[in-house]
Amino acid sequence: MHKRGVLHVFLFVSFFSVGAVGLGGAVLCDDLIRYYQNQCLVRNAQDSLKRLESLNAEYDALLEQLENHPELLERIVPVTLGTEPNDPDTAYPHARAKELAIAREALIEQAEQDGAQPDVPTWLRRASDPPKRIALFIAGAGLILISLSCFTPRAIEEG
Numbered sequence: 001m002h003k004r005g006v007l008h009v010f011l012f013v014s015f016f017s018v019g020a021v022g023l024g025g026a027v028l029c030d031d032l033i034r035y036y037q038n039q040c041l042v043r044n045a046q047d048s049l050k051r052l053e054s055l056n057a058e059y060d061a062l063l064e065q066l067e068n069h070p071e072l073l074e075r076i077v078p079v080t081l082g083t084e085p086n087d088p089d090t091a092y093p094h095a096r097a098k099e100l101a102i103a104r105e106a107l108i109e110q111a112e113q114d115g116a117q118p119d120v121p122t123w124l125r126r127a128s129d130p131p132k133r134i135a136l137f138i139a140g141a142g143l144i145l146i147s148l149s150c151f152t153p154r155a156i157e158e159g
Helices: 002-027 029-068 071-081 097-114 122-127 130-150
Strands: none
Touching: 002 029, 002 130, 029 071, 029 122, 122 130
């Protein structure tokens, strides 16, 4: 009789646990998807923050170089103001519109790849499909009902 009681407890715990996980998964599916999407947004924000910190460090280094070497300012002024430099012995290449368009497209593609879709697990995407979600809910509820009706201890009859 003792072995039978242990078996009943084991089956009750097993069926109830699996049913509760299935039922909880069906109910919390949207929240889990939002969780993974938020994790992706946090990662993207951290990446942006790192890029901004890097740009700030580069800008600070550039300002320091400009303070230490004033002749750099003379070289940067024509580019910044858009004027043509007047050095007669130097050739200054100009970018063509086609080259600029190709570079712009490459930068746009890189930006699109950086903002990738969130990594939602495959099992969660499948479980979020409405018919599968309903089936998961019904199966979980069924397992809980089976565990409660078949594997609970019976009341001892007196007398």
